[in-house]
Amino acid sequence: xxxxxxxxxxxxxxxxxxxxxxxxxxxxxxxxxxxxxxxxxxxxxxxxxxxxxxxxxxxxxxxxxxxxxxxxxxxxxxxxxxxxxxxxxxxxxxxxxxxxxxxxxxxxxxxxxx
Amino acid sequence: xxxxxxxxxxxxxxxxxxxxxxxxxxxxxxxxxxxxxxxxxxxxxxxxxxxxxxxxxxxxxxxxxxxxxxxxxxxxxxxxxxxxxxxxxxxxxxxxxxxxxxxxxxxxxxxxxxxxx
Numbered sequence: 001x002x003x004x005x006x007x008x009x010x011x012x013x014x015x016x017x018x019x020x021x022x023x024x025x026x027x028x029x030x031x032x033x034x035x036x037x038x039x040x041x042x043x044x045x046x047x048x049x050x051x052x053x054x055x056x057x058x059x060x061x062x063x064x065x066x067x068x069x070x071x072x073x074x075x076x077x078x079x080x081x082x083x084x085x086x087x088x089x090x091x092x093x094x095x096x097x098x099x100x101x102x103x104x105x106x107x108x109x110x111x112x113x114x
Numbered sequence: 115x116x117x118x119x120x121x122x123x124x125x126x127x128x129x130x131x132x133x134x135x136x137x138x139x140x141x142x143x144x145x146x147x148x149x150x151x152x153x154x155x156x157x158x159x160x161x162x163x164x165x166x167x168x169x170x171x172x173x174x175x176x177x178x179x180x181x182x183x184x185x186x187x188x189x190x191x192x193x194x195x196x197x198x199x200x201x202x203x204x205x206x207x208x209x210x211x212x213x214x215x216x217x218x219x220x221x222x223x224x225x226x227x228x229x230x231x
Contacts, residue, residue, distance in 0.1 A: 032218050043120065043207050043222035044158075051218070090157065094218050099163045099171060100146050100211045102220055106157045 003027065004093050006105035013081050014113045021076040021108050023091030032094035033074040034102065035065055039087045047089075050074060061085070086112045116142050118210050120223025127198055128231055135193045135226045137208030144210035147191035148220060149183060152205045164191050198230045 005024045013019055025031060032051050036044040048059025055067040065076045074091060091105040117140040127133050137147055146165050150158040164170040164185035172178050180202075182194040191210075195202055205227055209220040 034219075036222070041205075041225070041227065043118075043224040044209075046219065046221070049219060099165075100218065100220070101148070101160065101163065104157045109155070 003095065003103040004091055004105040006091055006108050008108045009106070010109045010111065012111040012113060015083050016080050019078045019081045019085070019110070021089050021110070023074045023076065023105060024072050025074065025093045026072065027093060027095050029096070030069065031096070033067060034092040034094070035059065035063070035074075035076045036090045036092060037087045038090065044090065047076070081112055083112045083114060086110055116212055116221040118208065118221045118223040120208050120226055122226060123224060124227045126229045126231065129199050130197055133195045133198055133228060135195075135206055135208070137191045137193070137210065137223050139189045139210040139212075139221070142212045143188040144212060145188065146211040147185055148209045148211070149181070149193050150207045150209070152207060158207060195228065198228070200230045203228055203230045
């Protein structure tokens with residue numbers, strides 16, 4: 001069963017526009033949630049994470065994400081996108097396994113128009 | 115911040131040879147390291163999970179004898195692609211899970227592009 005769903009394969013926005021990348025998860029309990037960003041030919045960089053507490057979490061590079069339990073969602077947002085934000089974004093879920101495995105969504109490719 | 119170094123970043127080898135990829139946690143100890151394979155424009159596929167001092171746990175469909183993993187210390191794990199063939203060409207990424215407070219966070223290396231001729 002799909003644990004993490006990123007419905008948008010590719011999103012294009014203009015520089016300066018707002019951004020929202022969607023992520024839904026399927027898990028009975030509240031998982032630990034992560035957003036990672038990957039630039040071409042690079043590894044993944046952690047943008048932000050949610051473990052518990054305040055459902056609106058702030059990350060690096062001006063990104064934030066909101067955990068909504070009722071919707072099983074953890075959408076990533078940024079008020080004003082910069083050209084350097086063009087990259088692949090992955091949502092990931094930790095479901096509490098002892099091995100610490102993360103389950104990744106398929107990723108969303110972000111293109112930024114100048 | 116936590117840094118994971120992966121080496122080499124790119125390797126080209128002849129078919130039939132073996133290639134070793136190193137993954138090091140530079141400023142933290144990693145009880146667990148993960149090895150992923152990523153195909154173009156796709157998500158990460160977990161190959162195996164390695165714990166320091168014990169045998170790696172391989173995902174279904176991943177050949178243990180093909181992809182040898184060694185996790186000899188809390189800061190080093192290696193992936194050896196044995197008798198590489200062109201179909202093994204891919205982008206391999208490692209990650210490390212820190213001991214302690216941030217134990218549920220994985221930090222990623224920059225990846226290794228393997229091209230088998």
